[in-house]
Amino acid sequence: MNKAEILIIDDEPQIQKLLQINLESNDYKVVQARTAKEGILMAANHPPDLIILDIGLPDKSGHEVLSELRHWYAKPVIILSVLDNEKDIVSALDTGATDYLTKPFRTGELLARIRAAIRRSQTAVNASVVTANELEIDLVARIVKRNNEIVKLTATEYNLLALFAKNESKVLTHQYILKEVWGYGYQTETQYLRVFVGSLRKKIEENPNNPQHLITESGVGYRFQ
Amino acid sequence: MNKAEILIIDDEPQIQKLLQINLESNDYKVVQARTAKEGILMAANHPPDLIILDIGLPDKSGHEVLSELRHWYAKPVIILSVLDNEKDIVSALDTGATDYLTKPFRTGELLARIRAAIRRSQTAVNASVVTANELEIDLVARIVKRNNEIVKLTATEYNLLALFAKNESKVLTHQYILKEVWGYGYQTETQYLRVFVGSLRKKIEENPNNPQHLITESGVGYRFQ
């Protein structure tokens, strides 16, 4: 397989250097931009396999860059931010960020998230069957199996799980989930979500009190892995 | 049912070993070949239920092997490749590959795809007789037997059951069923469906109150198994 190409949009030289060294030693091809304008231009000229985007850029906020990118760029965008600000995170994810990390971050974690994001973007398109350990979700047949046995799910439970499966290991915000599963206008009914995540966990988790698949991201949403 | 037999054509010993262990522990019988020539010979002498074919073989490209196989071998062929190359994928699928996976692959996913492929090849279009335990549905002769006795069905009942049989273990939505059996414009007549599913159950189920074949998927549709 060819080296995956990663574009880093960040104005801090230390971060740039750190990322470059780590990514290159992990066999990624690295391309760098220091401003929003430069980054967008580079992404447009030669679309990379993944973009790492800093929120605090000199010329334009990362949010704006993201929303601009998302008009035509479908591959993963991972957000970096010095702020551990919930509103910021939620807004970024809602705009279409694949993942987010707060500085300072652990390099190992970043690499893992990059791997996960790239893997997903490669298999997502044509994979009709999503598997996660003992779980198997067939998005065409609309059937969920656990240890090869069919799990009986209600329509809403299935829709919810399918949404998670399509966005494996990506944090989905409450708002986004509610909009996708219940429809526009239900975005404030967070309690629905809690109830249904609860019943899903009872059906798909080994131990629902210590979920391994449906992970709570407090204040933000949920993540499926 | 007998163990399904899988032929692996791959020259990398690690992959061979990995596949062998995983497949055998999932109750498949595994046969192995290390070259294209050997693989074709083995497939011809004793046709397996599925072939896993590596694209990068020492003596001949997997594409050639595939096209040669397809002259007489109709069962699933899953391609493995180190290249995540769209042109390659398209070309393989066009030559008749059932599925395509890039190395490194997740074992769970491969197993799921194998299951899906085998299931499809057993029931899909090419099968004119679908059997489910004591039931036998001959789609060419339009005859349904239960414990070897002919079941008398009306035209609509038969059309409905045939649709289910062609889509075994797949959830079909009300809308879809209505469109297929009654035609475009009947998609809201869900009650028809209930009535006919009811009468079908009386004819094909051991105990119509606890159906084993025609399963209700509340809020969505029905599933035949």
Place this chain on the structure above:
DNA sequence: CTTATTTTTTATAAAATCTTTATAGAATCT
């Protein structure tokens, strides 16, 4: 033309699912 069969409608009881409320516990913030 009459009768039998099949399909469509209507009505209603039962089952399943979804929504809402209440409350206790966990996580996060100040």
Place this chain on the structure above:
DNA sequence: AGATTCTATAAAGATTTTATAAAAAATAAG
């Protein structure tokens, strides 16, 4: 540490969906 917000869970109530019988209408058969 204490206050506040967020999360999990159970359970009651409301709503939707499903199953079934049976009548009415349409179609086919004799």
